[in-house]
Amino acid sequence: MSDHTGRVLSEERSSKRRVEIGWAWLVTIFLVALLHHGLCFALLHEHPLFAHPVVDGALHDAWARRIAAGDWLGQGPDDVFKPPLYPYWLAAIYALLGRQVQIVQWLQLLLGALSCVLVAVLAGRLLGRRAGILAGLISALYAPYVFFELQLLTPALSIFLNLIAVLLLTARVGKGGRFACDFGAGALLGLSAGVRPDVIVPAALVILHQVIRGPRVSWRGPLGRIFCIAIAFVGVVLPITLRNYHLTNSLIPISSNAGINFYVGNATSSNGTKAVPVGLYWERLLCQVPQRVLEQPASATRWWLSQSWQRMRSEPGTSLARLGKKCAAFMNRREFRNNICYHFAQMSCWPMRAPFGQYGLILPLAVCGLVALWREGSSERRDVVAICGLWVVGYLILGVVFFVTARFRLPAIPFLTIPAAWAVIRILSGARHRQWKALSGYGVGILAVGIIAWPTWFGAPRAEWTRDYVNLGNSLRAAGKPRDAEEAYRQALAIRRDDPDANYLLAHLLLPNTPARALEHLETARRLVPDSPDLMLAVARAHLALQDTAQATRTLQELVRLSETCNLWPKRTEWAIAHTMLAELDPSRAETHWRQAWSIDARAAAEASFVRRRELDRVLEVFRAEAVEKTWDWYSQANYGIALLELDQPDEAAETLRRAVRLAPEHHILEFHLARALLGAGREAEAVAVLDELSQTLADGPLRDQVRELRRQSGTRRGWQGIGKKGY
Secondary structure (H helix, E strand, O other): HHHHHHHHHHHHHHHHHHOOOOOOHHHHHHHHHHHHHHHHHHHOOOOOOHHHOOOOOHHHHHHHHHOOOOOOOOOOOOHHHOOHHOOOOOOHHHHHHHHHHHHHHHHHHHHHHHHOOOOHHHHHHHHHOOOOOOOOHHOOOOOHHOOOOOOOOOOHHHHHHHHHHHHHHOOOOOOHHHHHHHHHHHHHHHHHHHHOHHHHHHHHHHHHHHHHOOOOOEEEOOOHHHHHHHHHHHHHHHHHHHHHHHHOOOOOOOOOOOOHEEEEOOOHHHHHOOOOOHHHHHHHHHHHOOOHOOOOOOHHHHHHHHHHHHHHHHOOOHHHHHHHHHHHHHHHHOOOOOOHHHHHHHHHHHHHHHHHHHHHHHHHHHHHHHHHHHHHHHHHHHHHHHHHHHHHHHHHHHHOOOOOOEEEEHHOHHHHHHHHEEEEEHHHHHHHOOOOOHHHHHHEEEEEEEEHHHOOOOHHHHHHHHHHHHHHHHHHHHHHHHHHHHHHHHHHHHHHHOOOOOHHHHHHOOOOOOHHHHHHHHHHHHOOOOOOHHHHHHHOOOOOOOOOOHHHHHHHHHHHHHHHOOHHHHHHHHHHHHHHHHHHOOOHHHHHHHHHHHHHHHHHHHHHHHOOOOHHHHHHHHOOOHHHOOOOOOHHHHHHHHHHHHHHHHHHHHHHHHHHHHOOOOOHHHHHHHHHHHHOOOOHHHHHHHHHHHHHOOOOOOHHHHHHHHHOOOOHHHHHOOOOOOOO
């Protein structure tokens, strides 16, 4: 071997040692991440907001349960509004391991810890061993990662897929390996886009850089690499597009929510940091959209975009100012809430309050690191700036186009962590060698970015915790703790007394026992959202509880007339119920109101008819059709099963109710009715087993009392016929 060849091999081995982190450090980073994430899990997993999913988490949970129960494709336009791959991933977990929120949380924590290892590997490849170790450790302690991993939301999965894709794009391999890496990167980015489509913009910027400036392969130029990546990407996304076309007869590549997201971020009174509204405001927003638009999601996107452009053209100054606010928000240390406020959760988890694991520290370091890498002048260093910078700029563009929230900014963090680690290395090196000029430059840079990042330009997070207390109340209601839920709603009103959702939900809890107080809260909410069908229906019920039938009638009539000026089809259940109530209050027009109710929403009309024991043959037919069509829907199965039971068909009722119990085991009332059906069918041993298990499961309360009474009378026919009707 010549001296020259020996020197080359020695330099390659030395370079490899500098880049490779080593298994010991990778395992250490994984364990540090797992320990930190696990500690946060131990402190938060019993918190109602994390134990009982809310808003998007609840939507993903319900969607995944439908898929796991057999509703593989979906049911129409509503099922293309959001990207489908995260619910499918959740459904796979539910099918294999059961519907356990904690299992999903642990799997996402594991993905998060692995993502920290991937950050270390990527940083090591780009900047060397020390940067890789430091970037991995910073990622392991970054608290917002854990916050989102504990919710049934997309970041844990999307970030994991993104990092593997970028590792493949930046891999230095030969001709055959380059093809495999590009194809794999395209497929992974397709999966990531199916989880969250916003990855397309930053990925496209990085891919363009890589095919132009990245590793060269003689037999394939830039266009060939782009073609390879695009083919793999389309191959993954195409089944989603075909599914969407099957459901809507419209060409929707991944999801249809871009239009309304653009409207919310640019055409409302928001400063660009508010996500799509929820609760009563969301319902009102839907009622403003023509039904023909809602039924055609592709048209809905165009409709929202046209509404946005009209508003922006009419207020150009306000629109430009909003764009500037979004840029500032993207750089601000505040984690803008989407479903749950990060800063609200920090109160219950002290590790999440540590200053070194926050955006406000990483961003200034990252900016300084990018500047330092660029000033070093080598093409390799500037390539690192391009890869990290373009990825972050991609998410900044999305924030400016739509809106800035913590969840949508999170996928940019790994690519801020890498230059932040480089800045720390340079600062430590400058301190060790007493390079005061360089250190002062870093200090000035950190201060300059900190002026944007640290001040509370957008107000204190606590001022917007009303929504978090409302969500907390909803979670507590789901957990069967109405008194705690009531206290949560009152805390929401203590922050913002005129919040319509807090008033409305608190009124629901107060209505059975104190209808007068409930009515006060409902009237407060209605002054804010006067055209809400939910509120009108609740107000009418409160007046009925107070025996003011005249006012209840006027309110219901107002709800019905609302259909002349608003699209009530999204609230057709409430619309139909109003007609069934008017049928009772206005006997002279009862048949007209019943006909209207049946034409608007057959299931709502059937439920009201069943309660009043009228048209039972028609009721049973509606319930049967729904149960056959929606084999995955526990509610449809329960309706049909209970109707069969009450109409003295216990054998068929037992099988239908068993399906309902299997689909929704948390609803113990279904097991109670199943026991009634089994007794009626003469299967006493099975019924007793169900009742005994229920007795051990249920807390003290009316349902447990009914279970005990039914168990006591299990040898008599009167038991299954006489007990439980009131409970339904």
